[in-house]
Amino acid sequence: MLFNLFLVCCYSVSKPQQMETEKMPALLFLTSLLTTIIFIVVLYPCAQKIGFLDKPNYRKHHQKPVPLIGGAAIYLAILFTLLVTDIQIFQQTGFIAAATILVLVGLLDDYREVAVKYRILAQIVATLIMTEISEIKITGLGDLLGTGDINLDAFSTAFTVFAVVGGINAFNMIDGIDGLSGSLALVSVITIAILSWSLENWLIYYYCLILAATIIAFLLFNLRIFGRKSAAIFLGDTGSTLLGFSVCWLAIYASQGENAIITPTTVLWLIAIPLLDSVSVMCRRISKGRSPFYPDREHLHHLLALAGYKVNQKLIILVVFAVFFSGASIMAPVLLDVSEQASFISFLCLFAVYYWCTNKACQMQKSSKTQTPCAESETEQIEKLEHIRLSFLDLKSAKSLSREP
Numbered sequence: 001m002l003f004n005l006f007l008v009c010c011y012s013v014s015k016p017q018q019m020e021t022e023k024m025p026a027l028l029f030l031t032s033l034l035t036t037i038i039f040i041v042v043l044y045p046c047a048q049k050i051g052f053l054d055k056p057n058y059r060k061h062h063q064k065p066v067p068l069i070g071g072a073a074i075y076l077a078i079l080f081t082l083l084v085t086d087i088q089i090f091q092q093t094g095f096i097a098a099a100t101i102l103v104l105v106g107l108l109d110d111y112r113e114v115a116v117k118y119r120i121l122a123q124i125v126a127t128l129i130m131t132e133i134s135e136i137k138i139t140g141l142g143d144l145l146g147t148g149d150i151n152l153d154a155f156s157t158a159f160t161v162f163a164v165v166g167g168i169n170a171f172n173m174i175d176g177i178d179g180l181s182g183s184l185a186l187v188s189v190i191t192i193a194i195l196s197w198s199l200e201n202w203l204i205y206y207y208c209l210i211l212a213a214t215i216i217a218f219l220l221f222n223l224r225i226f227g228r229k230s231a232a233i234f235l236g237d238t239g240s241t242l243l244g245f246s247v248c249w250l251a252i253y254a255s256q257g258e259n260a261i262i263t264p265t266t267v268l269w270l271i272a273i274p275l276l277d278s279v280s281v282m283c284r285r286i287s288k289g290r291s292p293f294y295p296d297r298e299h300l301h302h303l304l305a306l307a308g309y310k311v312n313q314k315l316i317i318l319v320v321f322a323v324f325f326s327g328a329s330i331m332a333p334v335l336l337d338v339s340e341q342a343s344f345i346s347f348l349c350l351f352a353v354y355y356w357c358t359n360k361a362c363q364m365q366k367s368s369k370t371q372t373p374c375a376e377s378e379t380e381q382i383e384k385l386e387h388i389r390l391s392f393l394d395l396k397s398a399k400s401l402s403r404e405p
Contacts, residue, residue, distance in 0.1 A: 071239025
C-alpha cells in the first residue's frame, strides 16, 4: 500500500499541469517523504552487509553498530524528487552537482575516514559550483552598521566560500546526539518555508518542502521515539555535511538579490545554535594551541550532559532555543521595528554571553576533575580499556600472521 501511494504521488508531481495548484505542495511533500523512507528501508540491510556502520568506541555512547545511511537516503530522495518532477527548483543542476561531490566525499569519510584538508577542499569546490555556475553568492551583508548596505563586490566569492564552509562544519560539529543536526536544520527550513509561502515565493517554498520532508523522514528513524532507546540510523558526515550545505544554499538564495525574503542578519539567527556552538568550540581549541577540528567534549550538548540532562531532554532544550531564535528574528523587525544593525549587535552580544557561559562551564568541569585526582573519569577509563582492546587485537593479528607459512 505504501509503495502504491508512492507511485501515485510520483505520477502526480510529474504531471503538474494536469492537477490543481493547491494540491502540488502536499504531493511534493508526500513524494519526498515516502521516497526517503523507501531509500532508508532499502539501504539499511545493504549497510549492515558491507559494514557501513558507526561502531561504538570510547568517544561514542551507542552500544551497537548503527548504519550510516541517513545522508545517502536524504541525497537520493532529493535527487529523485527533483528529477521526477517538472517543477524547476532554482538552479537545481548546480545544486545536484555540488551535493554529489559532498556526498561522495562524505561516504568515503564515513567508511574509511578522509583527512580534514580533503574534506575542506571538497566543500570549497562545492561552494565554487554554487557561486560560479549557479551564481548564488553573498553579494551584500545588509545594513549591519547603520550606514547603508554593505556590498562585497570583488570579495563576494571569497566571503561566500568562507561562510558556506563554516556553515557546513557548524552542522557537522553539532551532530553529537540523536536528532540534533536534523532537527536544527528542520527549524531553519520550516522558518524559511513559512516566509516564502506568505510572500508567495513558490520556488523557495517548493524546495523547502522537499528538504523538510526528507529531514522528517530521516528523523523518524533517528530520534529516540516509538519506544526506541537509541537511533536506528545515523546521518553520518555525509548527511550532516549535506544538510549544512543545503541550508546554506537556501539561506543565501533567500537573502540575496531580487529573490530576497529575509535579511542577511536573519540568517545568523536561523542557524544560531550550530553557529554559536561551533565558533565557541573552535575558539577554545585554537586558544589552547590545538587544531580547530580537534575532537573534545566541550560542545553544548556535552555540557548539558554533565549537568545531568538525558538525550531527549538535551534535544528539546536546544530545539526550543532554535525555534525561539528563528521566530524572534522574523517577528522582531515586524512587531518591534528592529533594524538590521540592532539585530546584528544583539547577535554579537548573544555570542559574547554564550562564549563566557560555556567557558565557565568548561572551567568548572576541569576543576571538578582536579579536586578528585585519585578517581579517574569515566571517559579516561573507557579510553584505557579501548587502548587495551586495540593492543590485544593488534597482538592477536601479529600472531596469526606469524603462523602463516
